[in-house]
Amino acid sequence: MARRRESFIDVLLVLPWWVSGALAVVSYLVLTYAAPAYFSLHPLSVGIGKGLSELTPLFCGLFIVLALGSFIRARFIARKFDQQRGLEDIRALPWRRFESIVGEAFRRRGYSAIENAVDGADGGVDLVLRKDGKKYFVQCKQWRKATVGVKPIRELFGVVSAQGAAGGIFVTSGVYTADASDFAATSGVELIDGPSLQEMIEESRSAEPYLEPTITNARATTTWSAGSAGPSCPRCGSSMVGRTAKRGANAGSRFWGCPKYPDCRGTKEIE
Structure with a gap:
């Protein structure tokens, strides 16, 4: 049997952040305007509408926090996704x-x-x-x-x-x-x-080249000219271009990268 999340809060956390954001807006409109207007139609229920309006900060705050949590969770998952290496x-x-x-x-x-x-x-x-x-x-x-x-x-x-x-x-x-x-x-x-x-x-990871196989987790977004044609790509045979790793443990190091990236992810260290 599949595992289920049991609470309403858990459900909102796995939904897109804008769902909780929309609920925050709806709760504000309902508790601030709709509910007091509805209950004001009868003198005995005016207090109910007033009491509900006082709950507006509680419900709006809860949904805003959940929207933020959902957004952070989505970013965390995306980061973990890009870190999968095998x-x-x-x-x-x-x-x-x-x-x-x-x-x-x-x-x-x-x-x-x-x-x-x-x-x-x-x-x-x-x-x-x-x-x-x-x-x-x-x-x-x-x-x-x-x-x-x-x-x-x-x-x-x-x-x-x-x-x-x-x-x-x-x-x-x-x-x-x-x-x-x-x-x-x-x-x-x-x-x-x-x-x-x-x-x-x-195939679905973020479109930034990774150094393979020995220089890992170093991303590169800049190119440089070697003054001559680079070596052939080990994957597709194209003439490679010089790239510089800008992040990670090997930031600043240079390597050869395929010009057809991301369709081809061939890389080669500079000897």
Whole structure:
């Protein structure tokens, strides 16, 4: 069964920040104007409207704090997403952050993603995606080296069919059995295993070049002229350009980078 967030506050924290911001505005208008005007229609209820208006700072403040928390959380997830450097990093994530990272990967592919947005005992959904007016259900399983069988794939397909979603996507850090793959092929459920998820994350990371493989976590945004053509890119064969790392432990160091970045991420150290 999927894990659920139980409180209203938890739900707002995983929703986009503007949802809480909109609730702050609505609560202000309702408690400051609408409620007092409604209860003033009867002399006996005037005090109720006045009492509700006094709660305006409490409710508005709560929703503003939640909007800020949601914004900070989204930035934190985006940063963690860009820090993933391989399948072992993905498998080492706590299960809740694993779901968040998967959601971020889909957001960067143009989907809106809401975590744990479907309640119920069926336990078949961890993320709900929307794109082009269509809804997709995603189930995440962070099984480090385990093999996912056909049963959870069938469960997800059942929820997709019952809820009328456009499709289902199953994501794991492990691999799938042959039966699971066969059922997915006939049911239309998309399977993403560990290596595929790693590739998906690498393709969706922020468009800044990273030095590979020995100079890591150093970002570069400036180029310099070497006075002659650079070496050939080890990935695509293009003539490389000189770049300078501006951040990280190797800030200020120079390296060769592919001019076709981000389509090609080839790099080479300067000898």
